[in-house]
Amino acid sequence: MPRHIDTLQTPCVVIDLDKAEANLQRAQDYADAHGVRLRPHIKTHKLPLFAKRQLELGAIGITCQKLGEAEVMADAGIEDIFLPYNLMAPEKLARLKDLARRVTLAVTADSDYVVDGYAATFADSADAPLNVLIECDTGAGRCGVQTPDDAVALARRIASTPGLVFGGLMTYPPAGNSAGARQWLEEAAAKLADAGLPAKAISTGGTPDLWRAHETAIATEYRPGTYIYYDRSLVARGVATEEDCALNVLVTVVSRPTADRAIVDAGSKALTSDLLGLSGYGTVMGYPDAVIYGMSEEHGNIDFSASAKKPKVGDRLRILPNHACPVSNLFDHVHLVSGDHVVETVAVAARGRVD
Amino acid sequence: MPRHIDTLQTPCVVIDLDKAEANLQRAQDYADAHGVRLRPHIKTHKLPLFAKRQLELGAIGITCQKLGEAEVMADAGIEDIFLPYNLMAPEKLARLKDLARRVTLAVTADSDYVVDGYAATFADSADAPLNVLIECDTGAGRCGVQTPDDAVALARRIASTPGLVFGGLMTYPPAGNSAGARQWLEEAAAKLADAGLPAKAISTGGTPDLWRAHETAIATEYRPGTYIYYDRSLVARGVATEEDCALNVLVTVVSRPTADRAIVDAGSKALTSDLLGLSGYGTVMGYPDAVIYGMSEEHGNIDFSASAKKPKVGDRLRILPNHACPVSNLFDHVHLVSGDHVVETVAVAARGRVD
Numbered sequence: 001m002p003r004h005i006d007t008l009q010t011p012c013v014v015i016d017l018d019k020a021e022a023n024l025q026r027a028q029d030y031a032d033a034h035g036v037r038l039r040p041h042i043k044t045h046k047l048p049l050f051a052k053r054q055l056e057l058g059a060i061g062i063t064c065q066k067l068g069e070a071e072v073m074a075d076a077g078i079e080d081i082f083l084p085y086n087l088m089a090p091e092k093l094a095r096l097k098d099l100a101r102r103v104t105l106a107v108t109a110d111s112d113y114v115v116d117g118y119a120a121t122f123a124d125s126a127d128a129p130l131n132v133l134i135e136c137d138t139g140a141g142r143c144g145v146q147t148p149d150d151a152v153a154l155a156r157r158i159a160s161t162p163g164l165v166f167g168g169l170m171t172y173p174p175a176g177n178s179a180g181a182r183q184w185l186e187e188a189a190a191k192l193a194d195a196g197l198p199a200k201a202i203s204t205g206g207t208p209d210l211w212r213a214h215e216t217a218i219a220t221e222y223r224p225g226t227y228i229y230y231d232r233s234l235v236a237r238g239v240a241t242e243e244d245c246a247l248n249v250l251v252t253v254v255s256r257p258t259a260d261r262a263i264v265d266a267g268s269k270a271l272t273s274d275l276l277g278l279s280g281y282g283t284v285m286g287y288p289d290a291v292i293y294g295m296s297e298e299h300g301n302i303d304f305s306a307s308a309k310k311p312k313v314g315d316r317l318r319i320l321p322n323h324a325c326p327v328s329n330l331f332d333h334v335h336l337v338s339g340d341h342v343v344e345t346v347a348v349a350a351r352g353r354v355d
Numbered sequence: 356m357p358r359h360i361d362t363l364q365t366p367c368v369v370i371d372l373d374k375a376e377a378n379l380q381r382a383q384d385y386a387d388a389h390g391v392r393l394r395p396h397i398k399t400h401k402l403p404l405f406a407k408r409q410l411e412l413g414a415i416g417i418t419c420q421k422l423g424e425a426e427v428m429a430d431a432g433i434e435d436i437f438l439p440y441n442l443m444a445p446e447k448l449a450r451l452k453d454l455a456r457r458v459t460l461a462v463t464a465d466s467d468y469v470v471d472g473y474a475a476t477f478a479d480s481a482d483a484p485l486n487v488l489i490e491c492d493t494g495a496g497r498c499g500v501q502t503p504d505d506a507v508a509l510a511r512r513i514a515s516t517p518g519l520v521f522g523g524l525m526t527y528p529p530a531g532n533s534a535g536a537r538q539w540l541e542e543a544a545a546k547l548a549d550a551g552l553p554a555k556a557i558s559t560g561g562t563p564d565l566w567r568a569h570e571t572a573i574a575t576e577y578r579p580g581t582y583i584y585y586d587r588s589l590v591a592r593g594v595a596t597e598e599d600c601a602l603n604v605l606v607t608v609v610s611r612p613t614a615d616r617a618i619v620d621a622g623s624k625a626l627t628s629d630l631l632g633l634s635g636y637g638t639v640m641g642y643p644d645a646v647i648y649g650m651s652e653e654h655g656n657i658d659f660s661a662s663a664k665k666p667k668v669g670d671r672l673r674i675l676p677n678h679a680c681p682v683s684n685l686f687d688h689v690h691l692v693s694g695d696h697v698v699e700t701v702a703v704a705a706r707g708r709v710d
Binding site for chain 1: 362364365367398420421441444446447465466468469490492496497498500501607609610611612613616618620623624625627628630649651652653654656667668680681684685686687707709710
């Protein structure tokens, strides 16, 4: 008989395998129906087994945000990795070159400095050039060239550099404004075509606008991450329902110091301090009126004053975190469950890969 | 020749050994001068080598917040551990009993439920009873009994239970109001004495009020944690200076998309999202007017508009985080440095011990 989740030591992460599978399948079905190609971002789960499942279902490759994550996925046998990050400095570029020998790899750049670093590293690799996409700031205000003309200029530099090949455009679009990003990409693609440097790939992404991915017809691939688990922030955005959410943090009520206050054994070291614009640090499943109003590292403070039913010391609760991805990063292991039973406990292989 | 920190891959944690040592020594000197006994909280560093150094300098034992941290410290040879947490559930209580066989141990309770769990676990341990302190809510609003009378009632229950011994009182006082906590503890101690149950130990703590520890004369020990490294929040409170801060996150500028915006390769996965009431996610050392205004998991967004000097892509920066303790928890390894050179790179042994 598999272990019941009530016997797990808390706090711990439980991932509902049936929900995760349904989330992956639903997104792949949507993508297939609309001719959208998925390249899932593994930052959410950091687990080779789910990366492989995403590929089995039809993803064209995976996305990793850090070189260390990509190395873990390559070690696990993943063969096609997009690393949309500006990589630099000798030791990291040497690791990148090693990785490029092992998998089909693409990276990004948004400046001459980054391109020149790749150029120096891959100067002797004309037979196996590095595929470099240009990161475009289409409104999110993070990295990226600022205008389509800047993209054309950088594309020329990449295309004229031995050892590099210009791969196209990449953006992390502003959540909720895929239309603005689309316009940006269409203009850049047209200018690149005019310059004789057509963008082979146009990569966009983000779970918040997943169900609108098909509207950006010019994109060749979409990089959703959190869609495997969803989380409280995506429920708030209307992208999924609480029922869809596959990752919960299982906690225990360790103190009931007052009639309304409960303290659980999970604080920011288990749930993170991420608010993502929300009020409170998560949803207590089954207690919709409870408010996780405060946290220290090892304690979560919950106000049950608006809840008719209040838990006792020793009761276990399930918390839906605001943001699933960084929670995966805080746990060495997660429990894969079906209903209330543990199917498997797995190491979070790509956890803590900071560089 | 030791490695220069400019050759480290970023993001990474660098800990200035000379500053850490000076911080420990200064606090111990203060404690010795005032007859205060220190029992440092290891949650900040999570490193056996620093726990041992704290003991060498005169600490009477250490404090751990989770059983898993205490197990790591016991494995490393630490012999006196206070675990001020309500522990419950069979597997965890079995681990607690194992730990109690290996080290001089004390725990806390703030309810009958928790005491009864200890009682059942240690019922056969009359020869080596578990030392149980009562956690008191002296205003911080987390765990703890609410009144001195509640403390007396719970002390009676502990003292009358075979296998347990009543150890005294523990509080995590509200930062900046050690006077309120003192009054609470004095009243409870008097009532306990009247009841024939004198508090052998009275444990209080917190780096914010470290330099006022001697004012709570009734306390028998003080549990500072962050004082080994300090951080931006403690500089803001006036407890230490930026120069005292021993832990920095070393980052690289990976993008300069606009004249004023810089993106670094450290986001919430390196710095955490902790604000602790501050504005911005850290201080960029050497750039006092820069503002770390936004973060995603792997990117930090910095506004240099108010800075005359602005960094270039590829430049390295040192960031003083808002909160040092959870940063230690995010890195598998930290670099111990002296000046600009790495003395040793060590595994953060008690990192990720969530339960």
